[in-house]
Amino acid sequence: MPPRTYHHPDPNEIAMPRVLFALSEPLRLNMVRTLAEQGETDSIDLGPDLPRSTLTHHTSLLRESGVVFVRAEGRKCMIKLRDEDLEARFPGLLSTVLNGYENAEDDHGEADA
Amino acid sequence: MPPRTYHHPDPNEIAMPRVLFALSEPLRLNMVRTLAEQGETDSIDLGPDLPRSTLTHHTSLLRESGVVFVRAEGRKCMIKLRDEDLEARFPGLLSTVLNGYENAEDDHGEADA
């Protein structure tokens, strides 16, 4: 029995609305931020406090939208950003989203000076 | 009776996940593309074939997420992108999304050469 395999969309099948939707969920956006910082990451480190089935749900959605690549490794599974594919398809998108998210996270009520 | 008024989030209240969600719907993404091309636009030109209540639903969602500014003008209402606010909050986001959407719209099956 071959280890678990995963379907990934071809680079030219990655669709903008799907990617934006995948990134529109705070949980998933934080997962992507972690992946951008740490590179390939054990899936469980992306949501240590989440039920396993919930974690699978979100990683699958990220995978099917073309945002991440998933690879089985023994019992666990390793996740990494498809940053090159995304950069080729939607230049600048990923870094723009992550930069904007980072910078805007802290100011919600305190606008001044 | 004052003409219709609309609530718009302050620039620093514009949240990345909400914006991404607003742009993740093909209908709304096309509306935004039209607004980027044409500037301020009569709302009905953003979806001539849609039921009015459906159109209101999408323009309200775009407004409440901070993507567009809505202004009553007589019977109609005029919509324009909040491109300056968005640029200040999430630099490069809007143009990156629209550029990527434009470029990737035509190739889905024909990857070659």
Place this chain on the structure above:
DNA sequence: CCTATCGTTCGACCTTTCTCGCACGATCAT
């Protein structure tokens, strides 16, 4: 072999979103 661990699938439940018809107030032209 036995057991613990991990990811996946399924099913259930709830929430959110989408679509649309309809009635209403406001606006404009005649």
Place this chain on the structure above:
DNA sequence: ATGATCGTGCGAGAAAGGTCGAACGATAGG
């Protein structure tokens, strides 16, 4: 005033998404 047009709010129905527990197969280690 009359009638047409526009946007909005409401409500219902359908569809999609999120959360999670339970059962299962696969893997790793003793």
